[in-house]
Amino acid sequence: MxxxxxxxxxxxxxxxxxxxxxxxxxxxxxxxxxxxxxxxxxxxxxxxxxxxxxxxxxxxxxxxxxxxxxxxxxxxxxxxxxxxxxxxxxxxxxxxxxxxxHGPNMGEHVLGAILHFTRRFHVAERRQRRREWRHYKAHELQGSTVTIVGLGAIGRATAERLEPFDVETIGVRYTPEKGGPTDEVVGFEDEPFEDALARTDYLVLACPLTDLTRGLIDRETMITLDPEAVIVNVARGPVVDTDALVDALRSGWIRGASLDVTDPEPLPEDHPLWNFGNVQITPHNAGQxxxxxxxxxxxxxxxxxxxxxxxxxxxxxxxx
Structure with a gap:
């Protein structure tokens, strides 16, 4: 050179x-x-x-x-x-x-995913493809509780973009004493984390993949969540136990999932997650x-x- x-x-x-x-x-x-x-x-x-x-x-x-x-x-x-x-x-x-x-664009991606499930646009899309004019029930984001796991740049950007929607936000981080932009901040200790999950309507995963977060969202987590809860994963695929997620969707333990990352990744063509009507899949595209x-x-x-x-x-x- x-x-x-x-x-x-x-x-x-x-x-x-x-x-x-x-x-x-x-x-x-x-x-x-x-x-x-x-x-x-x-x-x-x-x-x-x-x-x-x-x-x-x-x-x-x-x-x-x-x-x-x-x-x-x-x-x-x-x-x-x-x-x-x-x-x-x-x-x-x-x-x-x-x-x-990635903060701004991934914060927007998360907000879009939440609104997608709140207003049930996936149902509208299916009915549009069928040219079927038939009303369906939707939800309101206002008054919901959004838990954000990881308060780095992406988690903070997500919390900031949720402010106008009048929601309660819970942040989860390794050092909760540092606080954050959410209404409440908890650590990964069993009882505080489990309590947050039980109150969660939208669970946003924006954390790094570490020994602690690998498989963090497992079968017990999904049972703890409310059946109307939605998981939004823009972290890494292995943060979620994929087999447990498939079981949760089949069993109605959760309302749906928005996955920008999967485990395995890319998601194989024959994987069952492709076939769920209440799963939104984007090809690791939130960073675009x-x-x-x-x-x-x-x-x-x-x-x-x-x-x-x-x-x-x-x-x-x-x-x-």
Whole structure:
């Protein structure tokens, strides 16, 4: 990579949006810096040899070993579990993520899913396909209780968008003493969490996948929920026990589910979840937004400037 290159962009894009848009956005935001796009595997291997600051969706360990001068990797995803984090730590490479980028669009996705089930648009869609003019009963969101598991950027954005609807909100987080934008905040302890579930009309999952949250929404959880409750999952598929969810839908333990993520994922063509009329499935699409690269660039540009100034504190830093 030429000596004057300040930022290297790796070739993988996301959400079907060309990576060139990301590189161009960074160039516009950093007119006094040189932004290089490695558009091919060969270019990545060659350009990363002298790179100090790199951004991209992923960084394979083989490519990392070809970057002896790397000091910062700005991951373009909110999650970093796919990265060789142990090796990055050993190398002393600072890692940042894209936390916060998805807040607005995923908050809107959750709100849309809730309104979909509140006004039962799935019933209307079926009757429209049949050209059947027949009334059906719907619900009101006002007065409902919405429990949001995870109060990161997505959970907070969801709570903010629910404010005008006159609902009660319960937030669930690891450290409830920190509070949050919801009317009430509880932890994952058995009794407080179970009590929240028993009062829930809409259960929104917006938490990271951890040992604690894997299988969190299991058979006992679904039995605890009110039969009129709806589950909205924009977290990760394994947060929900899929077999238990299928049983819950078949047995009428819950009213329905909106799933942007599934376990397994992609959902196999022959999976029973496809056939439920009260299940809304989107293909891990809640993160889609035309402003993804723009919001990501906000984080990266700030960190480029901090890096140039010799700061040890980077925005969204997950590995010191």
């Amino acid at each position: 030429p000596d004057e290159t300040d930022l290297l962009v790796l070739r993988k894009g996301t959400h079907g949006t060309p990576i060139e848009q990301y590189a161009e956005t960074l160039r516009e935001r950093l007119p006094d810096r040189t932004v290089e796009l490695a558009r091919t595997p060969t270019a990545e291997r060659e350009l990363i040899e002298d790179a100090r600051f790199v951004t991209g969706m992923t960084l394979e360990e083989e490519l990392l070993e070809a970057a002896p001068d790397l000091e910062v990797f700005a991951c373009a995803y909110a999650g970093t579990g796919h990265l060789p984090l142990d090796r990055l730590r050993e190398r002393g490479v600072a890692v940042t993520n894209a936390s916060g980028v 937004t035309p402003r993804y690269y723009e919001r990501l660039a906000d984080i990266v540009v700030e960190n480029v400037r901090r890096f140039d100034e010799g700061s040890d504190e980077l925005r969204n830093q997950v590995v010191p």
